[in-house]
Amino acid sequence: AEDVSDRAESLFRFPSLAAYEQYRTLFGTHPDFIAADRIRDESGCVLRYERTFMRPLLPQGH
Known part of the structure; x- marks a missing residue:
């Protein structure tokens, strides 16, 4: 069986x-x-929330 992921x-x-x-x-x-x-709060589907900021490595359009 495949591992279950919560991410x-x-x-x-x-x-x-x-x-x-x-x-x-x-x-x-x-x-x-x-x-x-409301959906998130009522369902309890989000246990943790993180934001990460990234920059593209390639020029725009590639």
Whole structure:
């Protein structure tokens, strides 16, 4: 049997830090984010949340 994993990862790309910060302002105010928070809280599916910031190694478009 395969090992069970409790880890999921998502990668998001933003053109700038300012664009990311603008995206973050939607948390708690935009209906889609509020609905996602409710699903997460009611299901208990998220045990831990971590953010890691990375930069692309290759130039854009590769």
